Amino acid sequence: MKKLHHTATSNPAANTPKSEPPDTSTIGGRIKALRKKKGMSQEVLAGLLATDKSVISRWENGERVPTWEMAGQIANVFGVSPDYISFGSDHRDNNDYIYVGGLSFRETAVVRMIVDILRKDC
Structure with missing residues (x-):
């Protein structure tokens, strides 16, 4: 009696290659x-x-x-x-970073001016 070899798996996911990250x-x-x-x-x-x-x-x-x-x-x-x-x-751990998300362009410009003034005084 001849033996049959079953090569496919019963789990279709096992035949699908894992996607790369x-x-x-x-x-x-x-x-x-x-x-x-x-x-x-x-x-x-x-x-x-x-x-x-x-x-x-x-x-x-x-x-x-x-x-x-x-x-x-x-x-x-x-x-x-x-x-x-x-x-x-992601500069959140960097002390030189100021997150200005949510501020308008004008508000961001004001923050930059303040930072520039403070740097000149140091």
Whole structure:
């Protein structure tokens, strides 16, 4: 009697290769990594940002980048700084960093002037 060798597994997921972690050297990769870390779908993130899933997909695939305002909204969703979203560095532990997110352009300019004055006095 001839023996049959069964090579396929009964678990279809076992035949699917594991996906590589997102490349966090890109804006899209950082957004994807943060989204995956939270267990969030593109649809959910799109809903939180009042945008479309296709926009999230384009960011994550490197076809587009979010505006600075949207980077701030993404940062708020994930609890990181807009600098982390945009540049991959998070200066919150750096004493030279002042987070001005949420301030208007004029308010940000005032903060910069104050910092410049203080630096000259030191």
